[in-house]
Amino acid sequence: MTTVSPELVLEGLARRYGSTTAVARMDLAVKPGELVALLGPSGCGKTTTLRMVAGFVEPSEGRILLRGRDITTMPPHKRDTGMVFQSYALFPHLTVAENIAFGLQRRGVPKPEAAERVARMVALLQLQGLEKRLPKQLSGGQQQRVAVGRALVINPAVVLLDEPFSNLDALLREGTRIELRRLQTELGLTTLFVTHDQAEAMAISDRIAVMNKGRLEQLGTPREVYDRPATRFVASFIGRANLFVSTDGQHSEDGIALGAPGPGTWLLRPEKIALDAAPAAGPGSVAGTVEVVSFLGTGAQAVLRLPGGRALLVEGPAALADLRPGAPATARWTRPDLTLIPGEN
């Protein structure tokens, strides 16, 4: 077995502001060429973590190692990190080419080599013909690509991206994230990516670090965090979740015939549930009333209101949208559709 030594390591990294703990003792190891997303709701400590790695925020505790070197107290420009800010932070008076070349000049890269590397970035990011423009003469998506180019051209050991697509409209955002993923894979860039958008994190990450209230709740591949969430928070933040608490497995606290193999907190994803018109029959079935249906293009969603008052979310084929609100329907699932949430027991 070969073990790859990680490129970036966070060891017990913490940051407090007075009595507020922005980040609590975080451990994370990012492998060479890996893209890890820091995902969580507003205020969970994603940006603070990224800024500690970049050197803009001083940790209260812990260490940061980059390629085995302790960089915890090193000034930002000596760290070998390339950062892309949410606001892009381009120099308004410099052209596209000059913006991209900036970091190379500062590092004393000879002019001919710098010109060559800038031209390569311009080509990779499809900015040809825009080299002499100023940032204000570019679209949001083009500005975003210049910001990425400026961070990548110095060939940093780790690329740090803070919600880089938040200023783009939905369609451009999807296209740009695919482009970024392609570039990141092609160039083998070790990347830490901050986002509060779970779909974005799922789409581009090798692994996702799910954060909540300054803590790392789970680290895993998109599939792992979706299929086997460690906590109730992860289950609800990644995708949609129907959660049931049961003391015996047979029934949930609100009286649903759950049919789980044992006690605990159980997750039932909406796409695991089937709806039909026949009456409920024992474990893994419950009758209710269709409350809302939504057609989503690739499928549909329905909310089933249960007698106990709970709203059960169901996802399935587009035909689900043909159900009439107010109609009775029975939800069905099987034992393997239920996933135990280990962190809640």
Ligand SMILES: Nc1ncnc2c1ncn2[C@@H]1O[C@H](COP(=O)(O)OP(=O)(O)OP(=O)(O)O)[C@@H](O)[C@H]1O
């Ligand atoms: N300079 C500061 N002074 C005081 N508190 C701060 C400071 N910076 C961050 N915090 C607090 O630390 C916590 C984490 O903030 P952080 O910006 O890291 O969260 P985030 O997950 O990046 O949120 P968002 O998605 O909204 O940017 C928040 O409670 C925030 O109010």
